[in-house]
Amino acid sequence: MLDILQSIVPTVLFYSAPLILTALGGVFSERSGVVNIGLEGLMVMGAFVGIVFNLTFADVFGTWTPWVSIVVAMVIGGIFSIIHAVASVTFHANQVVSGVAINMLALGVGVYLTKVWYDKGQTDMVSQPFYTTDIAILEKIPVIGPIFFQGVYVTSYLAIILAFVAWYVLYKTPFGLRLRAVGEHPMAADTNGIKVERMRYVAVILSGVLGGLGGSVFALTIASNFSSVTIVGQGFMALAAVIFGKWHPLGAMGAALFFGLAQSLSVVSSGVPFLENVPQVLLLIAPYVLTILALAGFIGRADAPRANGVPYIKGSR
């Protein structure tokens, strides 16, 4: 049993981390009332920037390269998401349409530049990815140590810590209160002097920052290079985690961990006794089926922020 846990838990954390990070971005954006179907595109952008920066500056930053790479990916992800903010907040565009366009644009730009810069459809493998490590001191704890703290990626814990930070920010700070108010009842928030458009810009940019982080973590832990098939559906899975987790940071983290489990089970299932006979396809579709069930109300009600997807036009009621 211990062996099984020791092989599964780090894999679950490894697959979940990018989903958690991106889903947190989705929570911020949707809590402010801006639907973000573009999470997939933000992850693509993050993965692209993370890989390109890593390849280009590996000599300069040495072992710090992956860390600098994810920071750069966060910045570019944030900047890239401004397009979605401008379209959906300022120009009152249909947010779903804008999100779809973000997805197409990110993939187009990423692969286009890859071909221009590297003359082929995919980049080389990075020389400075994240490596698994044992976490000092904690790894010595009996039983728990070997399962949770040996041979893991630090980024996995970064994701979990950030989920708690996001929860604190959303529920315990004035900023979080304002952000949620804007997503529930923008007119009331406006009446109280909260700048609705500015809050929504901030929330969308935060989703870009976190989506960029999620994408670059995925690229630098799981994929190691960039091509048109690096990010296939992880962004949508993160979106599913946002909904399954009922638009709550910790709920989203829980859902992302669960989806990570489903993904890793389809990878390690052959080694686990009672899972050997479960057809892989069932594990693959599990996150999506569960999201549909959750939305249909079979797994508790999931209520979206009330103003989600509705552009706020000052003066209209």
Added chain:
Amino acid sequence: MTSNNKLFGLLVPIISVIIGLLAGAVIMLLSGHDPIQGYTALWNGAFGDAYTIGETIRRTTPLILTGLAVAFAFKTGLFNIGAEGQVIVGWLAAVWVGLAIDAPMIVHLPLAIIAGALAGSLWGFLPGLLKAKLGVHEVIITIMMNYIALFITNEIIRSVLTDQNTTTESIAGTASLASEWLQGITFYSRVHYGILIALLAAFIMWFIIERTSYGYELKSVGYNLHASNYAGMNVSKNIILSMVIGGAFAGLAGAMEGLGTYGTISVMAGFTNLGFDGIAVALLGSNNAIGVVLAAILFGALKEGAGEMPTAAGVPTELVDIIIALIIFFVASSYIIRWAVLRFKKEEK
């Protein structure tokens, strides 16, 4: 006001396309390519000779259908992001019937086409049902249905249709849309009779929406759900039906690929993108049948022509994806175009 709206209805897509193409030129310049050379290659790749014209028509065929799928649902105020999944199951069902049944063409071909449409409508039915009965947002459900379609289809290809292979055998000739005559006049491109089905589907959509009381109800539900309910219309039936019919169009698009272009179905690493491009087509086509056909021709030509760009001008094909994405942004943000046009008019006065 109405004439003004009609004018905008035409201006917005046209201006969006022009800005999109200009942006594409800027991107080519910035990345060190010659835009004139690039766009010449694009044109030659799409309309240069009979072969490329044939291939452009082939590529336009499923785009018309997925565009209709998205546009049709949109008439009822629904956003069908699930066209992608509906295409995949339609493709699978059509090829399945094409492989499994032995019948003369007059029975076999219609049966395979209907199977594709039915599979697509089944994939649209569930989101429609959940929307109508439980008020669940169709966008999320259809996205999830896309992935379920992709994984299940791959599994069926591997385990049911083949013995762990990645591609099925070719369908029987009696279920094929391929046309020797059409191929003959286009230097053996893969153009097939599907284009006639796509155009017929566009006509059917126009007819349903504009000439039947059912179409009137659909539009009415799209404009104001509560008023329609009050007027005695069955709102949930309309919502479900519009997703089902939209799904049938997308399923047909899959059948076109399965019965016309490829004659097989392969395990897919990712999406076909036909459904997502359908969103772009529907948006640019202002959700009406004629607009959808024109937009599908434009995107079909762009996508087909893109294939010529790397060899003739050194421009990666993805330039076209960037242009299409930008066009969507501009159409979606039509607010700014409206603003600019109004401003321009004022200054004229």
